[in-house]
Amino acid sequence: MTPLTLRQLRYFDALARFGHFGNAAAACSVSQPALSVQIKELETTLGAPLLERGARPLRLTPFGITCAERATQILQSVDELADLARAASDRLTGTLRIGVIPTIAPYLLPRLIGLTSQRHTGLDLHVRETITPKLLTELKAGRLDTAVLALPVDEPGLTELPLFDEAFVLVRPNVDANKPVPDREALREMRLLLLEEGHCFRDQALSFCNLRTALPRETLEGSSLSTLVQMVGAGIGVTLIPEMAVAVETRSAEVSIAQFNDPQPRRQVGLVWRQASPLTARFRELGEIVHEAAKSQR
Amino acid sequence: MTPLTLRQLRYFDALARFGHFGNAAAACSVSQPALSVQIKELETTLGAPLLERGARPLRLTPFGITCAERATQILQSVDELADLARAASDRLTGTLRIGVIPTIAPYLLPRLIGLTSQRHTGLDLHVRETITPKLLTELKAGRLDTAVLALPVDEPGLTELPLFDEAFVLVRPNVDANKPVPDREALREMRLLLLEEGHCFRDQALSFCNLRTALPRETLEGSSLSTLVQMVGAGIGVTLIPEMAVAVETRSAEVSIAQFNDPQPRRQVGLVWRQASPLTARFRELGEIVHEAAKSQR
DNA sequence: TAAAAATACTCCATAGGTATTTTAT
DNA sequence: ATAAAATACCTATGGAGTATTTTTA
Numbered sequence: 001m002t003p004l005t006l007r008q009l010r011y012f013d014a015l016a017r018f019g020h021f022g023n024a025a026a027a028c029s030v031s032q033p034a035l036s037v038q039i040k041e042l043e044t045t046l047g048a049p050l051l052e053r054g055a056r057p058l059r060l061t062p063f064g065i066t067c068a069e070r071a072t073q074i075l076q077s078v079d080e081l082a083d084l085a086r087a088a089s090d091r092l093t094g095t096l097r098i099g100v101i102p103t104i105a106p107y108l109l110p111r112l113i114g115l116t117s118q119r120h121t122g123l124d125l126h127v128r129e130t131i132t133p134k135l136l137t138e139l140k141a142g143r144l145d146t147a148v149l150a151l152p153v154d155e156p157g158l159t160e161l162p163l164f165d166e167a168f169v170l171v172r173p174n175v176d177a178n179k180p181v182p183d184r185e186a187l188r189e190m191r192l193l194l195l196e197e198g199h200c201f202r203d204q205a206l207s208f209c210n211l212r213t214a215l216p217r218e219t220l221e222g223s224s225l226s227t228l229v230q231m232v233g234a235g236i237g238v239t240l241i242p243e244m245a246v247a248v249e250t251r252s253a254e255v256s257i258a259q260f261n262d263p264q265p266r267r268q269v270g271l272v273w274r275q276a277s278p279l280t281a282r283f284r285e286l287g288e289i290v291h292e293a294a295k296s297q298r
Numbered sequence: 299m300t301p302l303t304l305r306q307l308r309y310f311d312a313l314a315r316f317g318h319f320g321n322a323a324a325a326c327s328v329s330q331p332a333l334s335v336q337i338k339e340l341e342t343t344l345g346a347p348l349l350e351r352g353a354r355p356l357r358l359t360p361f362g363i364t365c366a367e368r369a370t371q372i373l374q375s376v377d378e379l380a381d382l383a384r385a386a387s388d389r390l391t392g393t394l395r396i397g398v399i400p401t402i403a404p405y406l407l408p409r410l411i412g413l414t415s416q417r418h419t420g421l422d423l424h425v426r427e428t429i430t431p432k433l434l435t436e437l438k439a440g441r442l443d444t445a446v447l448a449l450p451v452d453e454p455g456l457t458e459l460p461l462f463d464e465a466f467v468l469v470r471p472n473v474d475a476n477k478p479v480p481d482r483e484a485l486r487e488m489r490l491l492l493l494e495e496g497h498c499f500r501d502q503a504l505s506f507c508n509l510r511t512a513l514p515r516e517t518l519e520g521s522s523l524s525t526l527v528q529m530v531g532a533g534i535g536v537t538l539i540p541e542m543a544v545a546v547e548t549r550s551a552e553v554s555i556a557q558f559n560d561p562q563p564r565r566q567v568g569l570v571w572r573q574a575s576p577l578t579a580r581f582r583e584l585g586e587i588v589h590e591a592a593k594s595q596r
Numbered sequence: 597t598a599a600a601a602a603t604a605c606t607c608c609a610t611a612g613g614t615a616t617t618t619t620a621t
Numbered sequence: 622a623t624a625a626a627a628t629a630c631c632t633a634t635g636g637a638g639t640a641t642t643t644t645t646a
């Protein structure tokens with residue numbers, strides 16, 4: 001009887017997540033038959049069927065479901081072993097999978113990558129850019145090591161490290177440059193351009209205006225701050241961007257930047273990781289570097 | 299870079315336990331070089347030394363120690379996966395590693411093996427006979443599935459299932475057969491033969507006499523109930539044995555059996571397993587069978 | 597010097613890939 | 622009819638064994 005292997009668990013974990021042999025195989029960087037064979041092997045060693053053969057869309061058996069959960073856990077523990085080893089070293093080495101939200105990534109990454117590559121030679125940085133909820137899911141599943149995002153996230157099992165506070169500034173067409181800066185009530189009367197649903201920055205901008213959802217007439221949305229600023233340049237409306245975005249985004253657009261007075265809209269940027277991660281000390285170091293990278297951008 | 303494998307963890311776990319490449323290899327049923335190579339591989343993948351090379355007796359690095367703990371946990375989780383599969387089946391199948399204390403094993407096993415082999419075809423019973431503390435260690439380390447012993451064990455993380463109560467009877471030379479049965483005080487004045495240190499049965503017998511340790515003059519000890527009964531037959535003293543041992547042990551010895559009156563010495567026999575084990579339902583079935591096997595012995 | 601671990605080298609089992617067939621919608 | 626999974630077959634890698642050399646107590 002062939003022994004159970006981690007490879008089999010890795011493949012099965014992928015299969016359970018993707019629900020598709022081909023995609024799972026691709027995610028594991030192997031051919032579909034290779035994965036098929038290993039799954040069958042696993043079923044043989046366990047002595048029970050993991051999935052209902054001849055059923056598309058693919059369905060796991062009840063046993064398969066619990067088995068997949070266990071497998072995920074086991075794989076996480078194994079990956080943590082590697083983390084443990086890295087924690088033993090005094091420098092940050094190996095592969096670090098870091099997630100960054102879209103309203104931070106473009107302004108932080110160039111400097112961050114520069115700094116880490118000079119201070120942590122041999123560190124292989126894998127970056128994933130997506131919205132907060134997805135980052136948190138990946139983080140908790142152990143597919144990301146850490147993430148840079150807006151705090152608080154307030155998820156059990158995750159540790160948050162606040163790095164810095166940053167204000168949002170108003171972006172308006174150049175022609176409005178000398179008008180008085182609107183307060184939040186005035187802002188609500190203007191055509192405010194927002195990021196599409198899902199971005200935490202959108203919610204932060206809305207909450208500054210004391211709104212829970214966008215007003216019907218403000219349905220103009222962009223998928224990136226860059227797009228929003230371009231739209232402002234075209235005279236379509238106004239928008240908010242975080243300070244760290246100013247340098248980059250105003251370089252090519254004919255827009256004017258203004259600080260808010262009174263209660264400034266702000267966000268707190270921080271680093272998040274699994275509480276149980278052995279790399280905690282390393283993440284704190286990384287936090288310093290992220291902070292530094294962000295500072296130079298403002 | 300080669301991936302981390304369960305095989306490597308298995309070997310390392312064994313190495314950490316035995317502190318000796320040769321013995322660990324033997325325990326894994328592989329040659330010493332095979333194990334050496336895998337350990338080195340593991341160190342390479344993890345990127346940190348697990349043991350202090352060139353140091354005899356073998357010593358793990360601090361990282362090696364934590365790593366060994368993790369490895370053990372991981373291997374246990376993996377083994378539980380197999381249990382999970384077996385639990386999915388409605389019958390008890392595969393290999394079941396069962397521990398039994400020495401004062402139960404000889405009287406229970408013949409019948410137990412008979413019953414299981416007829417009711418659970420295909421069940422491969424691995425029996426380990428040793429004293430309670432060792433059984434508990436093996437159990438908690440996941441190297442045993444379940445154990446039959448005297449309750450209570452009262453260990454966190456273990457589930458106890460009481461099966462039956464059983465009295466201890468007095469064994470005395472045939473010439474004493476018509477004397478009155480001694481009470482516990484009288485017993486203390488007689489030459490009481492005991493099992494050697496470590497057997498729970500010894501402690502139970504002593505506590506019946508309200509003694510914490512054996513009296514100096516009673517240092518006559520045997521390593522099995524069988525030996526004790528033979529010694530009684532030779533007129534050396536008296537002893538106690540559990541009811542289930544009577545049939546077997548009095549067959550060949552010229553001794554007389556007597557029930558105690560008043561407060562009878564007793565023990566409770568039960569089944570113990572890891573609380574987290576997915577095989578709980580199966581163990582309850584097994585309990586029935588153990589009970590039945592024991593009943594027929596009395 | 598004796599016991600234990602590391603190396604060297606050879607062999608085989610197993611995982612993977614490509615090509616192809618089977619199956620289910 | 623088409624997309625997806627299983628099967629067939631070949632190749633290559635990696636783990637195991639035996640023999641041997643190093644190492645340290």
